[in-house]
Amino acid sequence: MNLLFKAxxxxxxxxxxxxxxxGPLASGDxxxxxxxxxxxxxxxxxxxxxxxxxDAERAGASIRYRLNxxxxxxxLAFLMDLVRTGDPAAKPQET
Amino acid sequence: MNLLFKAxxxxxxxxxxxxxxxGPLASGDxxxxxxxxxxxxxxxxxxxxxxxxxDAERAGASIRYRLNxxxxxxxLAFLMDLVRTGDPAAKPQET
DNA sequence: AGACTAATTAGGAATAAACCTAATTGCAAG
DNA sequence: CTTGCAATTAGGTTTATTCCTAATTAGTCT
Numbered sequence: 001m002n003l004l005f006k007a008x009x010x011x012x013x014x015x016x017x018x019x020x021x022x023g024p025l026a027s028g029d030x031x032x033x034x035x036x037x038x039x040x041x042x043x044x045x046x047x048x049x050x051x052x053x054x055d056a057e058r059a060g061a062s063i064r065y066r067l068n069x070x071x072x073x074x075x076l077a078f079l080m081d082l083v084r085t086g087d088p089a090a091k092p093q094e095t
Numbered sequence: 096m097n098l099l100f101k102a103x104x105x106x107x108x109x110x111x112x113x114x115x116x117x118g119p120l121a122s123g124d125x126x127x128x129x130x131x132x133x134x135x136x137x138x139x140x141x142x143x144x145x146x147x148x149x150d151a152e153r154a155g156a157s158i159r160y161r162l163n164x165x166x167x168x169x170x171l172a173f174l175m176d177l178v179r180t181g182d183p184a185a186k187p188q189e190t
Numbered sequence: 191a192g193a194c195t196a197a198t199t200a201g202g203a204a205t206a207a208a209c210c211t212a213a214t215t216g217c218a219a220g
Numbered sequence: 221c222t223t224g225c226a227a228t229t230a231g232g233t234t235t236a237t238t239c240c241t242a243a244t245t246a247g248t249c250t
Binding site for chain 1: 225226227228229230
Binding site: 191192193194195196197198199200201202203204205206207208209210211212213214215216217218219220 | 221222223224225226227228229230231232233234235236237238239240241242243244245246247248249250
Protein backbone atom coordinates (compact mmCIF):
# COMPACT_ATOMS: atom_id res chain seq x y z
CA MET A 1 0.00 0.00 0.00
CA ASN A 2 2.76 2.35 0.91
CA LEU A 3 4.96 1.50 -2.04
CA LEU A 4 1.89 1.87 -4.20
CA PHE A 5 1.16 5.47 -3.24
CA LYS A 6 4.85 6.29 -3.20
CA ALA A 7 5.13 5.05 -6.75
CA UNK A 8 2.19 7.20 -7.79
CA UNK A 9 3.74 10.24 -6.15
CA UNK A 10 6.06 11.11 -9.02
CA UNK A 11 5.04 12.73 -12.31
CA UNK A 12 7.41 10.65 -14.41
CA UNK A 13 6.06 7.43 -12.98
CA UNK A 14 2.47 8.53 -13.49
CA UNK A 15 3.26 9.36 -17.08
CA UNK A 16 4.84 5.94 -17.59
CA UNK A 17 1.66 4.35 -16.30
CA UNK A 18 -0.30 6.53 -18.67
CA UNK A 19 1.85 5.41 -21.59
CA UNK A 20 1.35 1.76 -20.74
CA UNK A 21 -2.43 2.02 -20.90
CA UNK A 22 -2.24 1.62 -24.68
CA GLY A 23 -0.28 -1.61 -24.30
CA PRO A 24 3.11 -3.02 -23.28
CA LEU A 25 6.25 -1.11 -24.16
CA ALA A 26 9.98 -1.80 -24.15
CA SER A 27 12.18 -0.05 -21.62
CA GLY A 28 13.93 1.87 -24.38
CA ASP A 29 10.69 3.13 -25.89
CA UNK A 30 9.70 4.47 -22.51
CA UNK A 31 13.10 6.01 -21.82
CA UNK A 32 13.02 7.74 -25.22
CA UNK A 33 9.99 9.76 -24.15
CA UNK A 34 11.82 11.47 -21.33
CA UNK A 35 14.49 14.11 -21.12
CA UNK A 36 16.57 12.14 -18.68
CA UNK A 37 19.19 9.42 -18.74
CA UNK A 38 18.04 5.88 -19.37
CA UNK A 39 19.25 4.52 -16.01
CA UNK A 40 17.08 7.10 -14.28
CA UNK A 41 14.07 5.75 -16.12
CA UNK A 42 15.11 2.23 -15.19
CA UNK A 43 14.96 3.37 -11.58
CA UNK A 44 11.41 4.58 -12.02
CA UNK A 45 10.43 1.33 -13.72
CA UNK A 46 11.90 -0.59 -10.80
CA UNK A 47 9.85 1.48 -8.37
CA UNK A 48 6.70 0.77 -10.37
CA UNK A 49 7.54 -2.93 -10.46
CA UNK A 50 8.11 -3.07 -6.70
CA UNK A 51 4.78 -1.35 -6.19
CA UNK A 52 3.14 -4.03 -8.32
CA UNK A 53 1.98 -1.47 -10.85
CA UNK A 54 3.87 -3.01 -13.74
CA ASP A 55 5.23 -6.41 -14.74
CA ALA A 56 8.40 -6.88 -16.76
CA GLU A 57 9.25 -9.74 -19.10
CA ARG A 58 12.10 -10.24 -21.45
CA ALA A 59 11.22 -10.37 -25.13
CA GLY A 60 14.34 -11.23 -27.09
CA ALA A 61 16.85 -8.45 -26.75
CA SER A 62 14.47 -6.06 -25.10
CA ILE A 63 12.32 -6.09 -21.98
CA ARG A 64 8.62 -5.36 -22.17
CA TYR A 65 6.74 -3.56 -19.43
CA ARG A 66 3.05 -4.14 -18.96
CA LEU A 67 0.59 -2.25 -16.77
CA ASN A 68 -0.92 -4.22 -13.90
CA UNK A 69 -4.43 -2.89 -13.46
CA UNK A 70 -5.16 -4.80 -10.27
CA UNK A 71 -2.58 -2.73 -8.36
CA UNK A 72 -4.32 0.43 -9.52
CA UNK A 73 -7.59 -1.04 -8.35
CA UNK A 74 -6.09 -1.61 -4.94
CA UNK A 75 -5.32 2.09 -4.55
CA LEU A 76 -8.74 2.85 -5.95
CA ALA A 77 -10.40 0.69 -3.31
CA PHE A 78 -8.53 2.50 -0.55
CA LEU A 79 -9.71 5.90 -1.74
CA MET A 80 -13.26 4.72 -2.38
CA ASP A 81 -13.50 3.52 1.18
CA LEU A 82 -12.25 6.89 2.33
CA VAL A 83 -14.86 8.76 0.35
CA ARG A 84 -17.71 6.48 1.27
CA THR A 85 -17.45 6.55 5.04
CA GLY A 86 -16.13 10.09 5.10
CA ASP A 87 -19.06 11.59 3.23
CA PRO A 88 -22.07 12.28 5.49
CA ALA A 89 -24.44 11.92 2.53
CA ALA A 90 -23.41 8.34 1.94
CA LYS A 91 -23.91 6.39 5.12
CA PRO A 92 -26.16 3.38 4.42
CA GLN A 93 -26.79 2.80 8.14
CA GLU A 94 -28.70 5.95 8.93
CA THR A 95 -31.43 6.05 6.29
CA MET B 96 -2.10 16.34 -8.25
CA ASN B 97 1.47 15.74 -7.32
CA LEU B 98 1.15 17.09 -3.80
CA LEU B 99 -1.97 15.01 -3.47
CA PHE B 100 -0.28 11.67 -4.15
CA LYS B 101 2.77 12.74 -2.20
CA ALA B 102 0.58 13.42 0.80
CA UNK B 103 -1.04 10.02 0.48
CA UNK B 104 2.36 8.35 0.32
CA UNK B 105 2.96 8.26 4.06
CA UNK B 106 1.30 5.89 6.55
CA UNK B 107 0.94 8.54 9.24
CA UNK B 108 -0.82 10.90 6.88
CA UNK B 109 -3.13 8.18 5.62
CA UNK B 110 -4.00 7.33 9.20
CA UNK B 111 -4.75 10.98 9.98
CA UNK B 112 -7.12 11.04 7.02
CA UNK B 113 -8.70 7.89 8.33
CA UNK B 114 -9.17 9.46 11.76
CA UNK B 115 -10.82 12.51 10.26
CA UNK B 116 -13.52 10.47 8.51
CA UNK B 117 -15.47 10.39 11.76
CA GLY B 118 -15.40 14.17 12.00
CA PRO B 119 -13.11 17.15 12.66
CA LEU B 120 -10.41 16.86 15.29
CA ALA B 121 -8.07 19.22 17.08
CA SER B 122 -4.36 19.10 16.30
CA GLY B 123 -3.60 17.88 19.81
CA ASP B 124 -6.10 15.04 19.61
CA UNK B 125 -4.46 13.86 16.44
CA UNK B 126 -0.94 14.22 17.79
CA UNK B 127 -1.91 12.22 20.88
CA UNK B 128 -2.61 9.16 18.71
CA UNK B 129 0.97 8.94 17.50
CA UNK B 130 4.23 7.92 19.05
CA UNK B 131 6.03 10.97 17.76
CA UNK B 132 6.60 14.57 18.76
CA UNK B 133 3.79 17.01 18.22
CA UNK B 134 5.72 19.26 15.80
CA UNK B 135 6.26 16.23 13.59
CA UNK B 136 2.52 15.70 13.42
CA UNK B 137 2.07 19.40 12.68
CA UNK B 138 4.36 18.85 9.69
CA UNK B 139 2.17 16.04 8.43
CA UNK B 140 -0.94 18.17 8.90
CA UNK B 141 0.69 20.95 6.92
CA UNK B 142 1.46 18.52 4.10
CA UNK B 143 -2.17 17.36 4.08
CA UNK B 144 -3.36 20.96 4.08
CA UNK B 145 -1.10 21.90 1.15
CA UNK B 146 -2.43 18.90 -0.75
CA UNK B 147 -5.94 20.16 -0.14
CA UNK B 148 -6.85 17.01 1.75
CA UNK B 149 -7.70 18.85 4.96
CA ASP B 150 -8.83 22.30 6.04
CA ALA B 151 -7.83 23.94 9.29
CA GLU B 152 -9.75 26.48 11.30
CA ARG B 153 -9.14 27.95 14.68
CA ALA B 154 -11.71 27.12 17.32
CA GLY B 155 -10.87 29.07 20.45
CA ALA B 156 -7.60 27.88 21.88
CA SER B 157 -7.33 24.91 19.58
CA ILE B 158 -7.29 24.37 15.82
CA ARG B 159 -9.70 21.96 14.21
CA TYR B 160 -8.81 19.90 11.18
CA ARG B 161 -11.49 18.71 8.82
CA LEU B 162 -11.24 16.19 5.97
CA ASN B 163 -11.79 17.61 2.49
CA UNK B 164 -13.46 14.83 0.52
CA UNK B 165 -13.27 16.59 -2.83
CA UNK B 166 -9.47 16.30 -2.85
CA UNK B 167 -9.79 12.56 -2.29
CA UNK B 168 -12.26 12.45 -5.16
CA UNK B 169 -9.71 14.13 -7.37
CA UNK B 170 -7.21 11.33 -6.79
CA LEU B 171 -10.02 8.86 -7.24
CA ALA B 172 -10.88 10.32 -10.63
CA PHE B 173 -7.29 10.02 -11.77
CA LEU B 174 -7.12 6.34 -10.88
CA MET B 175 -10.55 5.60 -12.31
CA ASP B 176 -9.49 7.02 -15.63
CA LEU B 177 -6.40 4.83 -15.50
CA VAL B 178 -8.40 1.69 -14.88
CA ARG B 179 -11.06 2.44 -17.44
CA THR B 180 -8.93 3.02 -20.49
CA GLY B 181 -6.26 0.61 -19.35
CA ASP B 182 -8.56 -2.39 -19.04
CA PRO B 183 -9.14 -4.21 -22.37
CA ALA B 184 -12.54 -5.46 -21.16
CA ALA B 185 -13.81 -1.91 -20.78
CA LYS B 186 -13.45 -0.19 -24.12
CA PRO B 187 -16.86 1.09 -25.23
CA GLN B 188 -15.62 1.65 -28.81
CA GLU B 189 -14.98 -1.92 -29.86
CA THR B 190 -18.18 -3.78 -29.01
C1' DA C 191 -0.45 41.75 33.32
C1' DG C 192 1.13 36.83 34.34
C1' DA C 193 0.67 32.04 34.10
C1' DC C 194 -1.02 28.13 31.58
C1' DT C 195 -2.40 25.42 27.51
C1' DA C 196 -2.58 24.68 22.29
C1' DA C 197 -0.14 24.72 18.39
C1' DT C 198 3.29 26.34 15.14
C1' DT C 199 7.83 27.92 13.48
C1' DA C 200 12.98 27.53 13.51
C1' DG C 201 16.97 25.04 13.06
C1' DG C 202 19.45 20.97 12.49
C1' DA C 203 20.64 15.79 12.00
C1' DA C 204 19.73 11.34 9.79
C1' DT C 205 17.69 8.93 6.02
C1' DA C 206 15.81 8.38 1.56
C1' DA C 207 14.97 9.81 -3.33
C1' DA C 208 16.33 11.40 -7.78
C1' DC C 209 19.55 12.01 -10.92
C1' DC C 210 24.02 11.55 -13.39
C1' DT C 211 28.20 8.91 -15.72
C1' DA C 212 30.73 4.69 -16.15
C1' DA C 213 30.82 -0.16 -16.01
C1' DT C 214 28.43 -4.45 -16.58
C1' DT C 215 25.17 -8.10 -18.17
C1' DG C 216 22.13 -10.45 -21.66
C1' DC C 217 20.89 -11.39 -26.42
C1' DA C 218 21.33 -11.53 -31.30
C1' DA C 219 23.77 -11.69 -35.41
C1' DG C 220 27.54 -11.90 -38.36
C1' DC D 221 33.76 -15.63 -30.72
C1' DT D 222 33.42 -10.81 -31.15
C1' DT D 223 30.81 -6.84 -32.31
C1' DG D 224 26.75 -4.25 -31.30
C1' DC D 225 22.45 -3.05 -29.19
C1' DA D 226 19.22 -3.22 -25.01
C1' DA D 227 18.95 -2.67 -20.44
C1' DT D 228 20.50 -2.84 -15.69
C1' DT D 229 23.72 -2.33 -11.81
C1' DA D 230 27.33 0.42 -9.31
C1' DG D 231 28.85 4.42 -7.24
C1' DG D 232 28.46 9.08 -6.08
C1' DT D 233 26.28 13.91 -5.70
C1' DT D 234 22.46 16.86 -4.92
C1' DT D 235 18.13 17.69 -3.10
C1' DA D 236 13.98 16.43 -0.37
C1' DT D 237 11.74 14.10 3.56
C1' DT D 238 11.28 12.90 8.17
C1' DC D 239 12.02 13.53 12.61
C1' DC D 240 13.82 15.73 16.82
C1' DT D 241 14.40 19.70 20.55
C1' DA D 242 14.04 24.52 21.62
C1' DA D 243 11.85 28.78 20.89
C1' DT D 244 7.82 31.31 19.57
C1' DT D 245 2.96 32.75 18.72
C1' DA D 246 -1.96 32.73 19.93
C1' DG D 247 -5.65 32.31 23.01
C1' DT D 248 -7.77 31.66 27.79
C1' DC D 249 -8.36 32.57 32.47
C1' DT D 250 -7.66 34.61 37.00
